[in-house]
Amino acid sequence: MxxxxxxxxxxxxxxxxxxxxxxxxxxxxxxxxxxxxxxxxxxxxxxxxxxxxxxxxxxxxxxxxxxxxxxxxxxGDGEDYEEIRYEGFGPGGIGVIVEVSTDNRNRAAAEVRTAFSKNGGNMGETGSVAFMFDNVGEIRYDESVADEEAMLEAAIEAGAEDVIQESSLNDDDEEVGEHVIYCAREDLNEVMTALQAVYGEAKSAKIIWKPQTLTPVEGDKVPTVMKLMDVLDDLDDVQNVYANFDISDEDMANA
Missing domain, CATH: 1.10.10.200 (Integrase, N-terminal zinc-binding domain)
Known part of the structure; x- marks a missing residue:
């Protein structure tokens, strides 16, 4: 996203x-x-x-x-992890979904709540944010494996719903492109297997919460949003954080 x-x-x-x-x-x-x-x-x-x-x-x-x-x-010696989803709102009214795997529900809830309250946000009830997102499958390939048209054709044939292009930074701080394939949650394994037969193993494949629309965040709210994301992601019990913010490249560079 x-x-x-x-x-x-x-x-x-x-x-x-x-x-x-x-x-x-x-x-x-x-x-x-x-x-x-x-x-x-x-x-x-x-x-x-x-x-x-x-x-x-x-x-x-x-x-x-x-x-x-x-x-x-x-x-048999691993912790008995409980998987919990928390929902809340961040600066500028952005929606945030936090997925947790924890062996202590009370600790996890307290830490997530504190992260929200100390960084310009607040926890919401279950369902208060999730309706703004779609729970879908996401598969990522480096753009080098195929051109856009070929990847789109292969993905649709495999049962995917959409393909977009995104960029990210590699370990050498170089910008690299990625094909991002979206599919129905229940179709993820089937689509992943079909694409793997053509292009090899994907860079990643997982179930995500994809925002239906993005909320613009500008000015002095940008650093606060980034701090909230950072603090939540750093919590030991937190596995994934999803949010529907949209920040310009200029504001992001200055954050």
Whole structure:
């Protein structure tokens, strides 16, 4: 989504790559552990684990880390994680969805609520924000694997609903393009498998909350929005943060 892509870029430009990567690995490991615990250690027989492992590989997570996370899920010594969705509003009235995996519901709720209240936002009731988003499948490929027309044709044939182009920053701080494919939530594995047969493994494939419309954020609200996103993402229990903000490149560069 637009907000998330820009947010990732500003984190990168602020020199937080190493910290961000460590955090990403931690979140990926937790998702692999949960998936293995719930559905077994075989990715071919466990669609959720297959997605988690593929996303870990897409982030260059070491094979040993992946195997440790799977073994933790199967060993019976991992935490009993509960998956919870929190919803709230940020500066400028933006909608925010926070997905949490936690072994302590009270701690997670308190930390998320505090993050909102100290950074210009407030928690909402369940359903107060989710109606502004669509829960869909998202698959990402580097633009180098195909031109726009070829990717669109392959994606639609595979059962996808839409393809857009986005840009992000790589580890060398270079802007690279990506094909972003959207599909119905229930079709993600089928679409991913069909595209993999043509273009190989995707950079990432997951279920996301995609904003139906974006809310413009300008001026002095921009740094506050970015701080809220940053604080939420840094919480240990938080797996994913989605928001429907739209910030200009100029304001983002100055944030």
């Amino acid at each position: 637009a907000g998330h892509s820009k947010w990732a870029n500003i984190q990168h430009r602020k020199g937080r790559q190493d910290k961000a990567r460590s955090k990403v690995f931690s979140k990926l490991s937790k998702e692999i552990t949960i998936a293995a615990k719930l559905g077994g250690p075989d990715p071919d027989a466990n669609p959720r684990l297959r997605l988690a492992v593929q996303n870990a590989k897409g982030q260059s997570m070491p094979k040993d880390n992946i195997e440790r996370a799977i073994n933790k899920g199967q060993g």
